Amino acid sequence: MIQAVVDGVLTGGVYALMAAGLTLIFGVMDIINVAQGIFVVLGAYLSYVLSVHLGIDLFVGLLITMPAMFVVGVVVQWVFISRLGERERTAMSILATYAIAIMIEGILGLVFSDNYVELNAWYVTRSYHVFGFYLPYIYVFGFVLAAVLLGAIYLMLYKTRFGASVRASLQDRSAARLVGVNVDRVATITFGIGVAVTAAGGMVYGATNSFNPNTGYDLISRLLTIVILGGLGSIGGALGAAVCMLVLEDVVAVVWSPVWAPFVFFAALVVVLSVRPTGLFGRSSARAQ
Amino acid sequence: MTAWTHRSDLRSSLGRSRRQRSGLFALVGTGALVLAACGSSSAGGGAPKSNAPIVIGASLSLSGDFSADGQAFDRGYQLWAAYQNAHGGLLGHKITLDIVSDASDPAQVATNYQKLITVNHVNLVFGPFSTLLTVPASKITNRYGYAMLEGAGGAPLAFAQGLHSIFDVSAPVANALIPFAKWIASLPASERPKTAAYPTSNDPFTEPQLPVAQKILQAAGVRTVYSKVFPSEVTDFTPIADAVAASKAQIVLLGSVDVPTVSAFIKAFAQQHYNPKAFIATAGPDQGTAFASAVGASNTEGVMVPNAWYPGATNPGSQAMVASYVAKYGGTASGVNADVAEAFSVGQVAAQAVEATHGFNQAKIIAYLHSGVTLTSVQGPVHFDALGENTSATIFAFQWQKGKFLQVLPVADSSSSKVEFPKLAWGA
Known part of the structure; x- marks a missing residue:
């Protein structure tokens, strides 16, 4: 039981890393990015290439993969998202990002085939022994990485001039334009940052799970659940929701039955939304932070 | 994953929506195919014209959850067809494979076999990958009187349908x-x-x-x-x-x-x-x-x-198949997937049934496969019981x-x- 709680907290950190970009992009741009799952997989494959072919450590490799994914995000935003009309932006974004996901999946399939791969490093199968419990290095490192990156995003949002522009865009795009914020530029950079953070999530995911180009579909429903529960646009909410959901799921799997764990995961979303439609840190409260 | 296996398909809500949509397309497609089928005979198979190639249809998971296995199965079927064509084809007819993708979707696989039989008029059908897909596929092929020879639908669920026309050349899963x-x-x-x-x-x-x-x-x-x-x-x-x-x-x-x-x-x-x-x-x-x-x-x-099989199997046919695979697709013998052998075995058993019945009449092929005869394959001997399970397979x-x-x-x-x-x- 306690081991399940520990597992849930640590795994929650990994999911928060993967979900952070999703909630950031939605918060600023009203874009429901269903390509987030494939961006996770793309990040994992970039780490795979650096690790297997160049022998670069997974965490060191983030210094390359995160900027690379930032560029990918900027290009995707500029080529596909920026051309969506304002009126049906949110609805159309689902179709556009789904098309992007299909394209990236196809390219990954051509380059890497459909065989499953996994990221390996010396710390992937080792663990700390603390108070009778084993804490896997990779999950601990991943959790720390999540805390650092999410903290950095938080500081960027609330302690920088660019963050003020982001929050202004987040609150009211038209009003932000009126006060001189280049909303399109902010949106492009934010999309890039959201995708760049996903590279880190993809690396940790790839080190804890096998993946292939189709794996994105396994992830997107869970990531959407987390960001909705955490409140669309809330970085802290994503972390809190990810930890809560994974702890709940893991405890149910151990104490009750693994068969019911996924059901409880999604049932929790329904229960929370019926009581608090804006999620734990709902959109309005998130934007007022 | 061996070809005995299948994974339950829908693994995310997006995956579900994708498949639900494909399911809708499948429903519409199936309706159109049923209309098309109204004008076609359901006798199954039929002999090709002299010198015309015979066409063998199959639906495989070339994308989606089973894509790795589906693609390995595709290579197995292609390898067998190339081998058989190099040895005179089937009853003197060159073999052409008509393989369509089902995206690992049970609804799509049913549509595919309906189309292969009623529109493409294939002479024989080979099975898809996994029990999950073999079950809906075999219902369609049975409806049109076709023998469903497969190598990856060996779970009891496939045989619990009570169909007389399904034959799994691999070992029973249980x-x-x-x-x-x-x-x-x-x-x-x-x-x-x-x-x-x-x-x-x-x-x-x-x-x-x-x-x-x-x-x-x-x-x-x-x-x-x-x-x-x-x-x-x-x-x-x-x-x-x-x-x-x-x-x-x-x-x-x-x-x-x-x-x-x-x-x-x-x-x-x-x-x-x-x-x-x-x-x-x-x-x-x-x-x-x-x-x-x-x-x-x-x-x-x-x-x-x-x-039931591995690349180092000493069976001469198996060794030849492995050598052919490496020559055609590269890699090493140890990298040859068991799915390849299972698909290849399907072709081998089909060829023996066609040769023995001197044609492509599905009823005769089904009767022959149920006759108690022992056939050969790269996986070893094949002998079907009343359900269509291979009782001679060694695990x-x-x-x-x-x-x-x-x-x-x-x-x-x-x-x-x-x-x-x-x-x-x-x-x-």
């Missing part, structure tokens, strides 16, 4: 763990493990296997300390694997359908410093380099898997030892190496 269980039961009491864990995916491929082994082991005094089913949609295996580790079971029989499941358990076991004396997974460790690269070479040591168990994938069970088989027992610790 018996897969019997050699392992009997071997454990045969160990001297002082060496025999005392406890066992049985985690399994809720899948028609895995679920029938574990109770059979559990019964044998419990009769031998091996106590069950963990026995739980987990959904195939699981993306985080850590709590389940940790619970197995906490049970301290001396042996683990894992009902897995793919490499990711086995890999997740092995990594969690290593992280928990849990080293069972024996670890066998129903699928995954047979995937050669894909498995080794996923879990790390040092973690393959001692891992076992049941199967082995294989084990990774020092980076090699070796046959170790049955112990009495001359090709078997000594079992590494207890297995070495993870990472050793």
Whole structure:
């Protein structure tokens, strides 16, 4: 039981890393990015290439993969998202990002085939022994990485001039334009940052799970659940929701039955939304932070 | 994953919506095909005109959840067709394959076979990958009187339909763990493990296997300390694997359908410093380099898997097939997937039935396959019972030892190496 709680907290950190970009992009741009799952997989494959072919450590490799994914995000935003009309932006974004996901999946399939791969490093199968419990290095490192990156995003949002522009865009795009914020530029950079953070999530995911180009579909429903529960646009909410959901799921799997764990995961979303439609840190409260 | 396997398909809500949409297309498509079928004969098959190629239709998972296995099956069918064409084709007709993708979708696979039969008028049909897809496919082919020869739909669910026209050339799935269980039961009491864990995916491929082994082991005094089913949609295996580790079971029989499941358990076991004396997974460790690269070479040591074929099989036909595969697709012999052999076997058995019945009449082919005749394949002899299961198939168990994938069970088989027992610790 306690081991399940520990597992849930640590795994929650990994999911928060993967979900952070999703909630950031939605918060600023009203874009429901269903390509987030494939961006996770793309990040994992970039780490795979650096690790297997160049022998670069997974965490060191983030210094390359995160900027690379930032560029990918900027290009995707500029080529596909920026051309969506304002009126049906949110609805159309689902179709556009789904098309992007299909394209990236196809390219990954051509380059890497459909065989499953996994990221390996010396710390992937080792663990700390603390108070009778084993804490896997990779999950601990991943959790720390999540805390650092999410903290950095938080500081960027609330302690920088660019963050003020982001929050202004987040609150009211038209009003932000009126006060001189280049909303399109902010949106492009934010999309890039959201995708760049996903590279880190993809690396940790790839080190804890096998993946292939189709794996994105396994992830997107869970990531959407987390960001909705955490409140669309809330970085802290994503972390809190990810930890809560994974702890709940893991405890149910151990104490009750693994068969019911996924059901409880999604049932929790329904229960929370019926009581608090804006999620734990709902959109309005998130934007007022 | 061996071709006995299948994974339950829908693994995310997006995946569901994607498939629900494809299901809608499938429904519309099926309606159109039913209309088309109204004007076509349902006699099945039929002889091609002289010198015309014969067309064999199949639906395979070239994308989606089963894409790795589907593509391996595609190579197996293509390899057989090339081999057969090089040896005169079928009754003098050149063979052409009409393979369409079902995207691992049970609705799409039904539409595909409907189209192959009623629109494309194929002469023969070969099966798709997995029990999940074979069941809906065989309903369609049975409706039109076609013999459904397949190599990857061996779970009891496929035969519980009571169809007379389905034939699985591979080994029956439910018996897969019997050699392992009997071997454990045969160990001297002082060496025999005392406890066992049985985690399994809720899948028609895995679920029938574990109770059979559990019964044998419990009769031998091996106590069950963990026995739980987990959904195939699981993306985080850590709590389940940790619970197995906490049970301290001396042996683990894992009902897995793919490499990711086995890999997740092995990594969690290593992280928990849990080293069972024996670890066998129903699928995954047979995937050669894909498995080794996923879990790390040092973690393959001692891992076992049941199967009916492996690239080192001494059967001359098998060796020739492996050589042809390497020549055509590259790589090494050890990288040849068992799916390839299963697909190749389908073609071999079909060819023998066509030659024996001197034509492509489906009723005659079905009657011939049910006649009790013993046929040959790269996987060994094939003899169908009344249900269409191959009762002559021999099941082995294989084990990774020092980076090699070796046959170790049955112990009495001359090709078997000594079992590494207890297995070495993870990472050793």
